[in-house]
Amino acid sequence: xxxxxxxxxxxxxxxxxxxxxxxxxxxxxxxxxxxxxxxxxxxxxxxxxxxxxxxxxxxxxxxxxxxxxxxxxxxxxxxxxxxxxxxxxxxxxxxxxxxxxxxxxxxxxxxxxxxxxxxxxxxxxxxxxxxxxxxxxxxxxxxxxxxxxxxxxxxxxxxx
Amino acid sequence: xxxxxxxxxxxxxxxxxxxxxxxxxxxxxxxxxxxxxxxxxxxxxxxxxxxxxxxxxxxxxxxxxxxxxxxxxxxxxxxxxxxxxxxxxxxxxxxxxxxxxxxxxxxxxxxxxxxxxxxxxxxxxxxxxxxxxxxxxxxxxxxxxxxxxxxxxxxxxxxx
Numbered sequence: 571x572x573x574x575x576x577x578x579x580x581x582x583x584x585x586x587x588x589x590x591x592x593x594x595x596x597x598x599x600x601x602x603x604x605x606x607x608x609x610x611x612x613x614x615x616x617x618x619x620x621x622x623x624x625x626x627x628x629x630x631x632x633x634x635x636x637x638x639x640x641x642x643x644x645x646x647x648x649x650x651x652x653x654x655x656x657x658x659x660x661x662x663x664x665x666x667x668x669x670x671x672x673x674x675x676x677x678x679x680x681x682x683x684x685x686x687x688x689x690x691x692x693x694x695x696x697x698x699x700x701x702x703x704x705x706x707x708x709x710x711x712x713x714x715x716x717x718x719x720x721x722x723x724x725x726x727x728x729x730x
Numbered sequence: 731x732x733x734x735x736x737x738x739x740x741x742x743x744x745x746x747x748x749x750x751x752x753x754x755x756x757x758x759x760x761x762x763x764x765x766x767x768x769x770x771x772x773x774x775x776x777x778x779x780x781x782x783x784x785x786x787x788x789x790x791x792x793x794x795x796x797x798x799x800x801x802x803x804x805x806x807x808x809x810x811x812x813x814x815x816x817x818x819x820x821x822x823x824x825x826x827x828x829x830x831x832x833x834x835x836x837x838x839x840x841x842x843x844x845x846x847x848x849x850x851x852x853x854x855x856x857x858x859x860x861x862x863x864x865x866x867x868x869x870x871x872x873x874x875x876x877x878x879x880x881x882x883x884x885x886x887x888x889x890x
Binding site: 590593594599602603604605609613618620621637639640641642643644645646647648651653654672675676678679683684685686687688689690691692693698701704705706707708709710711712713714715716717718719720721722723724725726729 | 750753754759762763764765769773778780781797799800801802803804805806807808811813814832835836838839843844845846847848849850851852853858861864865866867868869870871872873874875876877878879880881882883884885886889
């Protein structure tokens with residue numbers, strides 16, 4: 571199948587946002603996305619950019635994407651984080667997800683990072699199986715913690 | 731107690747590395763740290779820097795630190811990640827950890843981020859209690875996935 575994978579352009583951020591929303595629905599958080607395509611453009615093309623985003627194109631249509639950014643390990647040094655990877659529903663099981671994943675790993679390798687990392691939903695067993703078959707390790711002993719904007723504001727206001 | 735919290739200086743990265751190693755021991759990974767203080771200096775003072783690092787100073791001695799960096803949420807926009815926060819063993823339970831945490835939240839707030847995030851070990855109940863009492867939410871449905879340098883190399887070599 572003839573799929574091209576390359577960095578997303580400014581006028582493609584609407585399609586990228588649609589894929590982000592499709593992924594949020596898959597992750598059972600349909601109303602979580604408050605970001606706009608204008609935000610994505612500003613953040614993707616700032617100096618330095620806040621993330622990298624590659625799209626998969628089949629017959630001139632964007633059918634998938636990955637989005638990632640650098641992180642840092644105090645044990646190993648520079649790493650890359652894979653925030654999102656998605657193929658639109660009707661184009662799944664054709665190897666496009668694997669091609670996007672491969673593109674991300676190749677990008678990370680070219681940057682000489684010491685680790686690549688991401689998060690996966692526990693019930694997404696197909697993804698877990700794919701990741702493990704490619705040499706990734708799942709860490710069951712760590713939990714993700716977040717404070718949202720409201721919690722940050724409350725913390726600032728309540729501080730003694 | 732008179733504790734000063736401020737950005738770490740270049741000649742303090744040896745002390746920062748000692749704290750990173752102390753945290754790795756606490757996390758039961760005593761041999762995980764391959765980073766050197768030379769690496770930390772290069773990465774902290776590059777343009778742009780790969781992370782921010784603040785130290786806690788009591789009677790001219792570095793007794794704690796936090797280290798963090800920007801991340802990006804495709805739902806909310808720019809976020810900050812707290813990679814490490816540690817107070818050296820004999821100086822714990824004096825409010826220094828809280829002061830470092832507060833400094834990190836204030837830094838993040840000043841940058842206008844939409845979220846702060848980090849990871850916690852499941853068995854570290856004291857930390858979890860502290861985070862939750864400050865408005866943080868623990869996500870039990872996500873798992874952390876990593877590929878180390880060897881796994882990345884293998885993936886690149888084995889790719890068809």
